[in-house]
Amino acid sequence: MAFKEIELNMGPQHPSTHGVLRLKLAVDNEVVLGIEPVLGYLHRGMEKLWESLTYVQVVPLTDRLDYLASLSNNLGYVLTVERLAGIEIPRRAQYIRVVLAELQRLASHLAWAGFMANDIGAMSVLLYGFEAREEILDIFEEYCGARLTIHGIRIGGVIHDIDTGLVSRIRTVLTNIPKRLADIRTLLDENRIWKQRTVGVGRIAAAEAIDYGLTGPPLRACGVAWDMRKDIPYSSYGDFDFDVPLGRNGDVYDRYAVRLEEIGQSIRIVGQALDGLPEGPFMAKMPRVLKIAPGEAFHTIEAPKGVLGFTIRSNGTDKPERVKMKSPSFINLQSLEHMCKGNLFSDVVGILGSLDIVLGEIDK
């Protein structure tokens, strides 16, 4: 039976559009001819809202952008404000920030592994990933009481110091994660069905990926070594020894492999940061009311989803005049149509999953 081209609506209520993304698909039977993402179902006017809040009040709202990696958003925003205001951060605070940000990357990647595998039908991996993520969230809970919207990083430093009890707790969790990771790898790495569904699917060449502005693991899966932590180090990332895992083919399998490798690298970084944790204050001396002289600053960090950047323009008051966010999910999503065209409908969910988008960050 042959269809003519039909338009298929996927989302905003659909099990695998990761929130409230809506995709307008043009399909011929099962073959995808075109995709148009429709955004805005989660739009909260974040950037405009921030203009009416003080610099400090903005930080907890950044938690709600990429809600699977709230600490990374905190870090991106806070670093930009600090660059704008010229605040020096104590080294201990920088190290604690690295620990928190890398734990957040672990949590984000583990949740991603579960979602992605669930999209392709391997339901157990979802729970294995979440089990490992749960332990990291427990650490966050012990650190500051929150699990999802953590708000652990403040302008000038971090909200609490970490004591030896928490350090040993983090170390135990770090030894547990590789075991869970091994479970996931056993189920998927050499699984024939998994490979059929991922190898060679959703390929994008390195040059095209750069043209689309792809960042983060999807870009590194194409073999482009571009990691903000290595290339433009911030928050004393230069002190640590870690590798940037690279893929070769830029397909769904390589994105999967790159992310799982990154989990191992993040564990290395956290271990080193805990070993070399310098003494000192965890918070810089801050004025009671933060007023920043007119100016503009841009800062990027390597968030779990890709390169996250903030541009802030100040006007001498305690509120930013304009904040512009460069969100990795939003930019990575643009290449979806390029990757999906000509593939089967079933692959769309896999490719979408491999991009690791979070709608809170796309719609802002």
Add this chain to the structure above:
Amino acid sequence: MTPFVADLLIPVGKIIAVILYPMIMVMVMIWLERRVVALMQGRLGPNRVGFQGVLQPVADAAKLFFKEDIIPRQADKRLFNISPILVMFSSLLAFCFIPLGEPLRVGTYTLTLWIADSPVGLLIVLGLSAISVFGVIFGGWASNSKYPLMGALRSVVQVLSYEIPAGLTVLTVAFAARSMDLVEIVRRQESSGIWYGFLMPVSFVVFWISAVAETNRAPFDLPEAESELVAGYHTEYSGMKFAYFYMAEYAHMVLASSLVVLLFFGGWLPPFQGVKALAFLHAVPGFVWYLIKIMFFLYLYVWIRATFPRYRFDSLIRLVWKWLIPLALANFLAVALVRFLR
């Protein structure tokens, strides 16, 4: 025994039993699946309703029973209403031909543990289970919606493709037993002393893969792939009609497991028949062995589901046409040759 009991009460009792038996197995299976998958994933699963949550399926069914029955405005009402019945009917009717054990002797009366005994029982069961495809495509078509339609199309292609290797392997069993009567097939396995699953392992493997595919179960659950097609062909169904589809799917699993056990693993026969030292196994009633074997295959369904990702449509069809059907054909020829030379 009075004719009243023999001619009226017992047949009526059997009719009730043949509806109750699959239903109870379906309930057990739903509970087993949710608990076992949960335990494999480090969760607990439903454990509140009744002992260890055994009454959860009953609670679910009761909830669905009281739900509003929604018929979409754009749907073709007659077909929409008929298809869940068709699916349910085809799977339940097949159980009439599934024997549960050797006839029991009560005094002078012989109580047969099946409703209908047919010399071509195997064919009838396969044919009846194939009717459910009509229910699926009617349901998908009558919903007049895109996801159900795609689910129904996938389902038809899949079930029809996988019926070919299943049919070919069933033929090898018929060759070996020289009968298509399900009771006779089990008796032949008893007299020959070896179960056909061990005699013809290729047949068993091909049949089992086809059975998983025909029941639309993971990793072949494309017609209702949740992450792609939402709920596939029954996306638009709600309430009791949805429950019909849901229960029919599980009834099909029970049916497929029963068939595997009957055809390849000696039905109600105890294991290790030839071994004298293990003769005490014969003391256990045949029905218990039968249930244990069925449960094993139902467990296998759950296990597979918790382990594997889902096939994509093209590789699913490639698997059946390029691997299973040639394999089944070669196996069929080999069995026929052996049979001919003997």
